[in-house]
Amino acid sequence: MLETYIPIGIMIFFGVTFGVVMSKASEWFGPKNPTETKLSTYESGMEPVRSAHERVSVKYYMVAMLFIIFDIEVVFLYPWAVNFRQLGTFGLVEMVIFIAILMLGYLYLWKKGALRWD
Amino acid sequence: MDFLGSELLAIAPVLSVTILSLLVLVVESLVTDSEKISYWVSVFGLLICGAISISTLDLTGNVFNHMVNVGGYGSLFATLFTTAALLTVVLSRDYLRKEHVSFGEFYLLILFSTVGMMLMAAAADLIIIFLGLELMSICLYVLAGFMRKRSISNEAALKYFLLGAFATGFLLFGIALLYGAAGTTNISYIVENYGKLAASPLFWVGLGLLMVGFAFKVGGVPFHMWIPDVYQGSPTTVSGFMATGAKAAAFSAFILVFAHQEFESGEKVHTALAFIAAASMIVGNIVAISQSNVKRMLAYSSIAHAGYMLAGLAAGNQLGRTGILFYLVTYTFMNIGAFGVLSVLEREEEKNLTFDDYAGLGTKRPFLAALMSIFMLSLAGIPPFAGFFGKYYVFVAAINAHLTWLVIVGVLTSVISVYYYLRLVMMMYFQESELQFTQPSSVSSLAVLTIAALAVVEIGVFPSSILSLINNLY
Numbered sequence: 001m002l003e004t005y006i007p008i009g010i011m012i013f014f015g016v017t018f019g020v021v022m023s024k025a026s027e028w029f030g031p032k033n034p035t036e037t038k039l040s041t042y043e044s045g046m047e048p049v050r051s052a053h054e055r056v057s058v059k060y061y062m063v064a065m066l067f068i069i070f071d072i073e074v075v076f077l078y079p080w081a082v083n084f085r086q087l088g089t090f091g092l093v094e095m096v097i098f099i100a101i102l103m104l105g106y107l108y109l110w111k112k113g114a115l116r117w118d
Numbered sequence: 119m120d121f122l123g124s125e126l127l128a129i130a131p132v133l134s135v136t137i138l139s140l141l142v143l144v145v146e147s148l149v150t151d152s153e154k155i156s157y158w159v160s161v162f163g164l165l166i167c168g169a170i171s172i173s174t175l176d177l178t179g180n181v182f183n184h185m186v187n188v189g190g191y192g193s194l195f196a197t198l199f200t201t202a203a204l205l206t207v208v209l210s211r212d213y214l215r216k217e218h219v220s221f222g223e224f225y226l227l228i229l230f231s232t233v234g235m236m237l238m239a240a241a242a243d244l245i246i247i248f249l250g251l252e253l254m255s256i257c258l259y260v261l262a263g264f265m266r267k268r269s270i271s272n273e274a275a276l277k278y279f280l281l282g283a284f285a286t287g288f289l290l291f292g293i294a295l296l297y298g299a300a301g302t303t304n305i306s307y308i309v310e311n312y313g314k315l316a317a318s319p320l321f322w323v324g325l326g327l328l329m330v331g332f333a334f335k336v337g338g339v340p341f342h343m344w345i346p347d348v349y350q351g352s353p354t355t356v357s358g359f360m361a362t363g364a365k366a367a368a369f370s371a372f373i374l375v376f377a378h379q380e381f382e383s384g385e386k387v388h389t390a391l392a393f394i395a396a397a398s399m400i401v402g403n404i405v406a407i408s409q410s411n412v413k414r415m416l417a418y419s420s421i422a423h424a425g426y427m428l429a430g431l432a433a434g435n436q437l438g439r440t441g442i443l444f445y446l447v448t449y450t451f452m453n454i455g456a457f458g459v460l461s462v463l464e465r466e467e468e469k470n471l472t473f474d475d476y477a478g479l480g481t482k483r484p485f486l487a488a489l490m491s492i493f494m495l496s497l498a499g500i501p502p503f504a505g506f507f508g509k510y511y512v513f514v515a516a517i518n519a520h521l522t523w524l525v526i527v528g529v530l531t532s533v534i535s536v537y538y539y540l541r542l543v544m545m546m547y548f549q550e551s552e553l554q555f556t557q558p559s560s561v562s563s564l565a566v567l568t569i570a571a572l573a574v575v576e577i578g579v580f581p582s583s584i585l586s587l588i589n590n591l592y
Contacts, residue, residue, distance in 0.1 A: 104140050104147075111147035 062114055073102055125181040128188040131171040131196040132236045138163035139229035146222045156222030157211055160229060164204040171196035175587075184304055185243045190591045192240030194443065195370045198450055199239070202363040203232045205454045208566045210355040212559070213461040217353065219265050227264075228359065231257035235367035239374075244293045244303040244328075247371045251289070251335070254367055255282050258360055262352040270468070274351025281334070281344045289331025295324030305374060312380040322386070328375060329390060335368035336424045339397035349417035354464055357413065358457025361420045362450040369427060369446060377431055377439050388519070391432035396527045398425025403531040406538050410472050415538055416456055419497060422535060423449055429528055430512035433519035436592065441511035443588045448496070448504035448577050455570035456493040459486055462559045462567070476542060477551035485564070487546045492571045496578065498539040499532050504577035 041048040080087065080095050087094075109115065126133060142159055146152050175197075177189025186192075207225055214220040234253030241247040259282065263275025293303060299321035300308045308315065315321040334341040349357040381387045402422030409415040427445050430438040463470050463479075463486065480487040496503035509532060513525045577584055 101140065104143050108143050108147040 059117060066109070066114070069102070069105075073099070128174075128177065128179075128181045129186055129240070131167065131174055131193055131200075132186075132233060132240060134167045134170045135164075135200065135229060135233050135236060138167060139226060139233060142222070142226045142229060146226060153220050153222040156225050157207065160207050160225040161204065164200050164207065164229075168197055168200040168204065171200055175590075180242045184306075185246055186237075186240050187242045188240075191370075191374075192236070194587065194591060195239030195366065196236045198366055198447060199232050199235045199363055202359060202366070202450050202454060203228050205458070205566050205570060206355050206359040206363070208562050209358070209454075209458045209461055210353070212563050213353065213355050213464070216464070217265055217466065219353075224261070224264060227257045227261050231255075231261070231359075232363070235363055235370075238367045239370035241371065241374060242305060244296065244305060244375070247374070248286075248290060248293060250367070251371065252286065254364060255286065255335075258356075258364060261356045261359075262348055264353050264356065268351075268468075270351040271353070272351075274348045277344055277351075278348045285331050285334035285341070288327045288334070292324045292327030292329075292331060295320050295327065297324075299324055309378045309380050312378075325387065326390075329387075329394075332368055332372040332375070333394055333428075336365055336372060336428070337398075337421050338394040338424050338428055339401045339421065340394075342398065342401070342421045342424075345421055346414050346417040349420070350411065350414045354413065354457055354461035357417070358454045358461070361416070361457065362453050365420065365424065366446045366450060369431075369442060372431060373439060373442060377434060377442075379434070381434060388432050388434045391428055391434075392521055392524050395425045395428035395432050396524055398422060398428060399528055399531040400425075403535045407534065409538070410474075412473060412476070412542065413457075413460060413471050415473075415542075416453070416460070419535065419538075420453065422531065423453075423497075425531075426509055426512055426528060429516045429521070429524050432521060432524065433512075433515040435515055435519055437511065437518055438515035439592070440585065440588050441508070441515045443591075444511055444581070444584055445508035447584055448508045448574065451570045451573040451577070452493045452496040452503075452505055455489065455567055455574065456497065458563065458567050458570065459490045459493065462486065462563050465557070473542060473545055474551070476545045477549035478546070480547035486559070486567075489567050489571045490546065491543045492574060494539040494543050496574045498536045500536070502575070502578045504574045504581070507578060507581045 041052060076098065077095070080091055084091065138160070141163065142156050145155050145159055149155055171193050174189045174193045177193070179189075180187045207228055210224060210228075211220070214224060231254045234250045234255070234257065237250030237253065238247055239250075241250060259275055259279040262278045263271050265271040296308060297303050299315055299318045300311065302308070330341060334344075337345045349361065352360065376387060376391070398421050402418050402420075402425055406415050406418035406422065409418060423445075427442050427449075430441040430445065432438075433441075460471065463475075463483075469475070476490075479490070492503065496505035499505045499509045501507075509528070513528055516522075516525045516528070
């Protein structure tokens with residue numbers, strides 16, 4: 001049974017080796033010429049201000065969480081849309097129930113002010 | 119469409135609580151000062167959901183491509199969970215007001231976790247067990263930290279979340295390995311093909327990991343470390359809900375996967391369960407002796423009770439299954455009752471929680487003291503209260519399965535447990551103190567506690583009513 005895993009083992013071996021060799025090789029063989037500008041944080045061409053290790057307002061996490069919820073909704077919608085004809089009324093009803101439940105959650109967080117930025 | 123309608127009707131208990139939770143969600147979003155309305159909607163809704171669960175007791179079969187079982191076992195548990203949720207909701211209202219955290223979301227979270235519990239008990243597939251477990255656990259993590267300004271509550275939530283997530287990992291990995299061994303996650307298929315699968319080590323590793331995951335959720339030693347801290351830190355009524363509803367849900371899934379005649383020939387499964395049971399009884403009961411905080415004592419006692427129930431599971435026979443179900447029903451009433459009395463007497467900043475604070479309660483609050491005594495005597499397993507018969511059936515099952523050593527451990531540790539249960543009773547009646555219990559308790563809380571106490575006495579005096587209900591399931 002274990003023999004069947006040999007190809008996977010070989011692939012893992014080559015994958016890891018390739019990654020490590022490539023990154024280390026460029027580190028060892030590449031020219032190094034550090035200047036102050038090169039070592040500074042990249043902030044899309046702007047002058048970096050303050051440290052990056054700061055507390056971030058919880059509002060950003062809120063938006064991120066909301067994004068994930070509606071993102072996943074779309075992930076569910078795609079296969080349904082592709083198979084819409086085969087699933088027919090059954091699929092439509094199921095999807096309406098699903099979206100309705102999601103919308104109730106949306107209503108809740110909207111009314112509780114989770115979307116308000118200030 | 120027809121086909122969908124009948125399937126949805128078949129899972130009416132789960133569906134009704136889901137709809138109820140969504141209703142409370144809408145109330146929470148649209149109504150100002152929603153806590154009161156949420157409370158009443160939850161109470162009446164749970165009554166209706168309980169009635170629906172009872173009405174589906176006689177159904178059989180499974181729906182959604184062998185994913186969910188209908189009626190019988192699942193409905194009995196659904197009734198139990200709605201009862202536990204109802205008692206918790208009613209007891210919580212006063213408690214939350216007292217602690218200045220009365221938000222309607224509390225009831226919402228209780229309802230959602232009830233949905234998860236019901237799914238677990240109705241599962242015919244490991245994936246549904248996982249789904250229910252997660253739904254239940256995530257709500258309980260939030261509930262554990264509901265008093266967010268109290269650091270001990272935050273600690274409880276964080277510990278519960280981290281350890282719970284870790285245990286869920288074990289469970290999920292076990293399911294994955296079982297899928298690898300059997301090619302399906304269907305429970306009945308796995309049980310039927312036990313003889314064929316037992317040859318594969320993958321199957322045993324998967325089953326073992328599954329056992330670890332469930333043992334964590336029921337709080338069996340050595341997977342019990344989280345229980346004392348989480349139960350002590352959580353809001354008292356939530357601790358009661360976790361100790362009864364969540365434990366019963368974990369046991370319902372445990373029984374679904376492990377309590378089968380087919381496993382008996384294997385011996386391995388039942389020996390492992392017997393050792394977990396013995397360890398839980400010993401550790402739970404002995405450590406409970408040294409506790410000075412009543413809430414923490416009840417947490418250790420809940421570990422010990424998980425041990426008694428695991429003894430029924432280790433027996434692996436018909437009587438064992440009946441015994442656990444009976445035990446769970448009685449345990450729900452007596453433990454929610456005990457935590458309920460605690461929540462009524464508790465003061466802000468965790469006051470009135472130690473054994474010493476209960477001194478003289480018998481003269482100052484005779485009714486509450488009497489109720490607490492009933493719950494304590496029942497937990498200790500003294501007849502005629504229900505706790506005695508729970509232990510009796512579980513131990514008889516273990517003897518029939520030739521686990522006499524386990525029963526000896528069980529009986530000896532129950533004797534030990536009498537010490538700390540009766541210590542509280544002794545404190546209430548034979549000690550004097552100048553502490554005052556002035557704050558009156560509300561009628562609804564007292565009514566619910568009285569109902570729980572009556573149930574404990576009723577089941578203890580007439581155990582056959584519940585027994586015949588359970589026996590009809592198999």
